[in-house]
Amino acid sequence: MTRIPPAIIADLPALTALRRDLHAHPELGFEETRTSAIVAEMLAEEGIQVHRGLGGTGVVGTLQVGNGTRRIGLRADMDALAMPETVARSYQSTVPGKMHACGHDGHTTMLLGAARHLARARNFSGTVHFIFQPAEEGRGGARKMVEDGLFEQFPCDAVYGLHNMPGLSVDEIAVVEGPQLASSDSWRLTFRGVGTHGAKPHLGRDPITAAGTFLAALQTIPGRVVDPLQPAVVSACSLQAGDPRALNVIPDVVEIGGTARAYTPEVRDQLEAEIGRLARGTAEMFGIEAEYDFIRRIAPVVNDADATARAMKAAEAVVGDKVARRFPPSTAGDDFSVFAGEAPGCYIWLGNGPAVDGALHHNTGYDFNDDAIATGAAYWSALVEGELAADQPG
Numbered sequence: 001m002t003r004i005p006p007a008i009i010a011d012l013p014a015l016t017a018l019r020r021d022l023h024a025h026p027e028l029g030f031e032e033t034r035t036s037a038i039v040a041e042m043l044a045e046e047g048i049q050v051h052r053g054l055g056g057t058g059v060v061g062t063l064q065v066g067n068g069t070r071r072i073g074l075r076a077d078m079d080a081l082a083m084p085e086t087v088a089r090s091y092q093s094t095v096p097g098k099m100h101a102c103g104h105d106g107h108t109t110m111l112l113g114a115a116r117h118l119a120r121a122r123n124f125s126g127t128v129h130f131i132f133q134p135a136e137e138g139r140g141g142a143r144k145m146v147e148d149g150l151f152e153q154f155p156c157d158a159v160y161g162l163h164n165m166p167g168l169s170v171d172e173i174a175v176v177e178g179p180q181l182a183s184s185d186s187w188r189l190t191f192r193g194v195g196t197h198g199a200k201p202h203l204g205r206d207p208i209t210a211a212g213t214f215l216a217a218l219q220t221i222p223g224r225v226v227d228p229l230q231p232a233v234v235s236a237c238s239l240q241a242g243d244p245r246a247l248n249v250i251p252d253v254v255e256i257g258g259t260a261r262a263y264t265p266e267v268r269d270q271l272e273a274e275i276g277r278l279a280r281g282t283a284e285m286f287g288i289e290a291e292y293d294f295i296r297r298i299a300p301v302v303n304d305a306d307a308t309a310r311a312m313k314a315a316e317a318v319v320g321d322k323v324a325r326r327f328p329p330s331t332a333g334d335d336f337s338v339f340a341g342e343a344p345g346c347y348i349w350l351g352n353g354p355a356v357d358g359a360l361h362h363n364t365g366y367d368f369n370d371d372a373i374a375t376g377a378a379y380w381s382a383l384v385e386g387e388l389a390a391d392q393p394g
Helices: 006-024 033-045 104-121 141-147 207-218 220-225 265-286 305-322 336-340 370-387
Strands: 049-054 058-065 071-077 126-133 158-165 178-181 184-192 232-241 253-262 289-298 301-303 345-351
Touching: 006 033, 006 104, 006 370, 033 049, 033 058, 033 104, 033 126, 058 104, 058 141, 071 104, 071 336, 071 370, 104 126, 104 158, 104 370, 126 141, 141 336, 158 305, 158 336, 158 370, 178 345, 184 207, 184 265, 207 220, 207 232, 207 253, 207 265, 220 232, 220 265, 232 265, 253 265, 265 289, 301 305, 301 336, 301 345, 305 345, 305 370, 336 345, 345 370
Parallel strands: 071 126, 071 158, 158 345
Antiparallel strands: 049 058, 058 126, 178 301, 184 253, 184 289, 232 253
């Protein structure tokens, strides 16, 4: 049976209305001015110290209770995605081409709900920093907050994150030690040949044929080079060459781009090296030039053992035996890894219920499940009250 504090249950109508308001007014990374203003106002109303401007639109609320010396950070992301919402709802996105397709509206709401409850109950001793992060969706919001001095101004002994997960029930939480999300890196490759008439390929150096050979061989990297016991993904996601209005012209240039994913630094290094090796080898074989760039974006999210144990206790306090201790890691990325690189971290999965009509994350029909608000807010509250227990030494 899920154990939700009565005060959080009483707050649910307001929290649900807030979540739907945020959903109707999505803002992209580093543009979350309206969202951050709402967050700051609601924190201040509870007497929580508010700091704005970290990472541009980031907000940090600090609540110190008692004389405990331990300090923890709780993170929620605020940004939406640049994509249309296709399902009609009373709170459907009012901004064309933008929607909350990953549930960050729900993440923001749940952390605010916990902040309100903790500020009123004050049933802990120590310091909690409520970190509302901008620009999680690939725009580097966590890195920007750290560069702006997040952990210098708000030191943390541990930092925690969560993400909703369709497919898990709303009274279920998955807490697993070790890798949770993969690194998320980009790569770009340009093959430079010599253009020529399509009927006279022998007079040029064909980069399109080289690109085809490269793409066909690309999957030998995770399939035959990386240890088969180590997960890895390499995908080509962009290919630009020639002009469909000139189908008798072999172009000079082919541009290819894609993504690479791994769970360990060693495999991440291996993917960078092997994509480049294959590119250079292909270019050599066809007598053309290759320009290769590997862009490191987000490191893997790997849960610290001690922080995971603390998160497990909090989850058990809320959902009891509905804690999933085994759950497959995701090949998606999350720049929570930047925060977890500064302090021991744990990232958990909160049930979002069935994927309605197959609408998973980043789908134009996705929606955060309001029935998960209570569980999420209760989990955050239990984590703080457990880790910063008033009757234990700081």
